[in-house]
Amino acid sequence: MTSALDGPAPTGLILSASAVQPVGGLFRPAAPAIIVRRLGGPPKPPDTSAMQVDIHRQPLRVALDWQLDAVRLWREHPTFCPSFATRMAEAGLSRRQVVLFTKAAGDPLRFAYIGEPTRRFFGDAWADAQLGRPHMDDGYSAFSLAIDAEYREAIAGGEPVHNRLVVHGLPGQPFIYMHTLLGWSLPSGRSVVVVLVDY
Numbered sequence: 001m002t003s004a005l006d007g008p009a010p011t012g013l014i015l016s017a018s019a020v021q022p023v024g025g026l027f028r029p030a031a032p033a034i035i036v037r038r039l040g041g042p043p044k045p046p047d048t049s050a051m052q053v054d055i056h057r058q059p060l061r062v063a064l065d066w067q068l069d070a071v072r073l074w075r076e077h078p079t080f081c082p083s084f085a086t087r088m089a090e091a092g093l094s095r096r097q098v099v100l101f102t103k104a105a106g107d108p109l110r111f112a113y114i115g116e117p118t119r120r121f122f123g124d125a126w127a128d129a130q131l132g133r134p135h136m137d138d139g140y141s142a143f144s145l146a147i148d149a150e151y152r153e154a155i156a157g158g159e160p161v162h163n164r165l166v167v168h169g170l171p172g173q174p175f176i177y178m179h180t181l182l183g184w185s186l187p188s189g190r191s192v193v194v195v196l197v198d199y
Contacts, residue, residue, distance in 0.1 A: 051169035053146035058162045058178070066093060067180040067196045071160050080184040080192040098195040100135055100151065105189030108134035109151055117199050143167065154183035155191045 077084040099113040
């Protein structure tokens, strides 16, 4: 059994949230791993035709303490490695993150791990359906397109990115949140970005 970082789950099967934990390795399945059969395919994407995303760059000093703790760990790990995952878990930060990766140079960013705040907002069914899939295919096309450039900047820029986002066009609008992005460009050509979300 593999995590999303090792490739997508077998057809018709997905790993549950409890099956992939960033402890002792690069988001390897924890034991016991739970396999959940996907019935009827992924959830129907919402209508995002009216969605608009405004992204406002913020100085890193306004990030929350726990986001700054993760930034310090990122600075101590110039490459994405098991030690970073272990330190994030030890600090209690793993459950708050979303991790995306590429399989090779030029590959789209894919979901490897989706933590509790994002699951709480979008739902477990949506989150489980995304693991191993490109984030641009997540059903929120306007949002994904806007945020992709931010992910790429965090990977290529060599510095954390901290933004305030205002999302219009969803029920209960506007939806406002902050995120910090930590990126790595690996020698193999692969890329990883860790998203630290404050909803």
